[in-house]
Amino acid sequence: DLSDKFARVFKELRGQGKVREAHVQSAMREVRRALLEADVNYKVARDFVARVSERSLGQAVLASLTPDQQIVKIVHEELVSLLGARNAPFNLSGNPAGIMIVGLQGSGKTSFAAKLAVHVRKKGRRPLLVAADIYRPAAVEQLSVLARQISAPVYAPGTDRSVVEIVEGGVREARRQLCDTVIVDTAGRLHVDRGMMKEIADAKRALGPEETLLVLDSMTGQEAVRVAEEFLREVDFTGVVLTKLDGDTRGGAALSVASVTGKPIVFACVGEKPDDLEAFYPDRMASRILG
Amino acid sequence: QILSGGALDEGAIEDLEAVLLGADIGVEATERIIERLRASTGGAAGAADYRRIIAAELLLIIGETPKPPPPAGAPRVIVVIGVNGVGKTSTIGKLAYRLKSEGSSVLLAACDTFRAAAIDQLELWAERAGVPLVRQQMGSDPAAVAFDAVQAARSRGIDVVIADTAGRLHTRVNLMDELRKVFTVLSTRMEGVGLEGWLVLDANTGQNSLRQAEAFTAGLPITGLVLTKLDSTAKGGAVIAIQQKLRIPVLYVGLGEGIDDLAPFDAEEFVAGILG
Ligand SMILES: Nc1nc2c(ncn2[C@@H]2O[C@H](COP(=O)(O)OP(=O)(O)OP(=O)(O)O)[C@@H](O)[C@H]2O)c(=O)[nH]1
Ligand SMILES: Nc1nc2c(ncn2[C@@H]2O[C@H](COP(=O)(O)OP(=O)(O)OP(=O)(O)O)[C@@H](O)[C@H]2O)c(=O)[nH]1
Ligand SMILES: [Mg+2]
Numbered sequence: 141d142l143s144d145k146f147a148r149v150f151k152e153l154r155g156q157g158k159v160r161e162a163h164v165q166s167a168m169r170e171v172r173r174a175l176l177e178a179d180v181n182y183k184v185a186r187d188f189v190a191r192v193s194e195r196s197l198g199q200a201v202l203a204s205l206t207p208d209q210q211i212v213k214i215v216h217e218e219l220v221s222l223l224g225a226r227n228a229p230f231n232l233s234g235n236p237a238g239i240m241i242v243g244l245q246g247s248g249k250t251s252f253a254a255k256l257a258v259h260v261r262k263k264g265r266r267p268l269l270v271a272a273d274i275y276r277p278a279a280v281e282q283l284s285v286l287a288r289q290i291s292a293p294v295y296a297p298g299t300d301r302s303v304v305e306i307v308e309g310g311v312r313e314a315r316r317q318l319c320d321t322v323i324v325d326t327a328g329r330l331h332v333d334r335g336m337m338k339e340i341a342d343a344k345r346a347l348g349p350e351e352t353l354l355v356l357d358s359m360t361g362q363e364a365v366r367v368a369e370e371f372l373r374e375v376d377f378t379g380v381v382l383t384k385l386d387g388d389t390r391g392g393a394a395l396s397v398a399s400v401t402g403k404p405i406v407f408a409c410v411g412e413k414p415d416d417l418e419a420f421y422p423d424r425m426a427s428r429i430l431g
Numbered sequence: 432q433i434l435s436g437g438a439l440d441e442g443a444i445e446d447l448e449a450v451l452l453g454a455d456i457g458v459e460a461t462e463r464i465i466e467r468l469r470a471s472t473g474g475a476a477g478a479a480d481y482r483r484i485i486a487a488e489l490l491l492i493i494g495e496t497p498k499p500p501p502p503a504g505a506p507r508v509i510v511v512i513g514v515n516g517v518g519k520t521s522t523i524g525k526l527a528y529r530l531k532s533e534g535s536s537v538l539l540a541a542c543d544t545f546r547a548a549a550i551d552q553l554e555l556w557a558e559r560a561g562v563p564l565v566r567q568q569m570g571s572d573p574a575a576v577a578f579d580a581v582q583a584a585r586s587r588g589i590d591v592v593i594a595d596t597a598g599r600l601h602t603r604v605n606l607m608d609e610l611r612k613v614f615t616v617l618s619t620r621m622e623g624v625g626l627e628g629w630l631v632l633d634a635n636t637g638q639n640s641l642r643q644a645e646a647f648t649a650g651l652p653i654t655g656l657v658l659t660k661l662d663s664t665a666k667g668g669a670v671i672a673i674q675q676k677l678r679i680p681v682l683y684v685g686l687g688e689g690i691d692d693l694a695p696f697d698a699e700e701f702v703a704g705i706l707g
């Protein structure tokens with residue numbers, strides 16, 4: 141792991157006298173490598189290493205008896221501060237409060253919608269699930285089955301209406317059923333599909349949501365940056381949800397998205413069941429990314 | 432800028448390194464490719480030459496894995512596996528349509544008996560492709576459904592059975608055991624089937640694709656890969672390392688969500704996609 145690699149770097153160079161820039165440069169190469177192996181975008185990794193390098197060339201490290209441990213501490217701190225940036229609490233204040241769920245195909249949106257419904261119910265709210273994916277075969281059925289499994293109401297008028305009509309119908313239905321939280325599941329879409337990105341921007345206008353959540357598969361590679369940037373520009377999300385964290389991916393996409401958008405990661409999905417939702421812990425994620 | 436003999440254009444090399452890393456080829460594979468580039472080019476070469484050398488190298492890695500003929504036996508049974516959400520079910524719908532248009536008779540087996548509406552989803556694809564589907568109740572044993580389906584194909588003289596399985600993370604030991612059981616039941620209790628597994632990988636996925644490939648191919652007869660969502664901006668470069676380590680060919684690529692959006696893997700197009 142990174143600590144061992146640093147220890148070796150400094151041990152090998154110890155014979156050369158006081159810690160110097162060469163030591164730090166060598167350690168920084170290890171950091172960059174670890175981040176790239178973890179799927180952190182290479183530009184994000186480069187910028188991150190530049191920040192850490194600057195701090196590591198300070199007196200705290202150079203004068204320290206354990207420079208390797210100092211640098212590990214700096215790397216970890218910088219990671220946590222980026223991952224936990226602007227940890228805004230999840231804002232549910234409207235009535236009904238709207239939450240729109242967006243993201244690439246297969247990222248885990250529909251499953252997350254059910255998890256979110258269970259979560260807000262624990263906080264004393266009454267959620268209504270809205271099936272606004274009119275494209276994927278049996279998507280409406282999938283959300284309806286999940287809604288039944290968690291005993292939550294669902295508005296699923298089928299695939300003959302437009303997404304905007306379904307969203308507006310969902311808000312009306314929430315008022316009718318005295319639900320105070322509208323959770324809108326949308327179809328997976330490519331960040332570069334202009335038509336589909338416009339559709340979601342229109343749906344967002346119709347819903348006026350308090351929260352728009354980008355659901356991102358934690359095993360996403362280098363392209364996570366571009367995905368996040370496009371969704372930010374075309375839709376503007378308020379938070380990120382990382383899914384499939386029960387796997388063994390290092391999850392560098394988390395750092396890429398957090399550092400490029402500055403948006404908080406609000407939830408972590410750790411399984412397929414409606415209960416498999418956790419708060420996101422930046423320090424745990426930092427350790428995971430560093431391997 | 433004139434380069435004297437032996438001097439390398441470091442700027443061009445850095446740019447190419449960024450292209451390879453950005454394509455999810457991974458730091459280790461990228462390092463090796465760049466090392467070999469440095470070793471194989473003399474001075475006075477520039478960006479265009481480097482690009483050509485790297486393209487040839489990538490083509491060698493990805494193009495040299497032969498596509499094996501389907502295993503002998505009838506019916507041919509393709510079990511489609513992979514982690515959650517990569518595109519298994521959609522790929523099966525597209526594949527059924529393609530094989531049927533190529534003259535094979537196809538039957539689908541709904542062995543994802545776990546996920547909400549998984550069977551309904553496959554059923555809709557079967558209808559679109561115009562092929563029969565064998566299914567049981569949600570919660571039934573996937574191996575039993577597979578057995579049923581192959582038996583039905585046998586009795587109806589159908590050429591190919593394609594079995595859909597539930598998405599599963601390779602870190603879940605019990606789910607990997609369940610998968611192994613599907614293969615075991617078919618290979619031991621169905622004499623003479625041509626059994627093979629195809630692993631579906633998502634082009635958006637980073638280095639975890641290599642972990643997935645290693646885990647899913649351990650002890651299972653995996654003969655091919657399908658790389659989906661190549662219509663996204665991701666380049667799917669993780670298959671380069673998979674080729675180097677496991678030598679399993681990419682057979683098809685997914686290029687969208689429609690029934691026609693499946694194409695045979697073209698190594699040159701793939702490499703061109705990476706290098707731009
Ligand atoms: N192991 C695991 N599987 C998950 C997690 N979240 C979702 N899944 C699974 O991932 C697959 C895809 O989930 P969906 O909810 O259908 O994804 P989606 O984003 O709605 O997909 P599209 O609507 O097609 O874009 C399903 O098999 C889910 O059960 C998670 O945190 N862990
Ligand atoms: N853009 C694009 N989307 C795809 C492609 N292949 C599949 N998809 C989409 O990815 C999502 C997931 O596809 P599925 O076929 O349900 O994936 P799966 O592996 O069967 O999912 P699970 O059974 O839940 O593990 C759906 O929205 C598909 O339409 C592709 O090649 N390109
Ligand atoms: Mg969905």
Ligand SMILES: [Mg+2]
Pocket residue numbers: 519520521543549595596597598
């Ligand atoms: Mg499926």
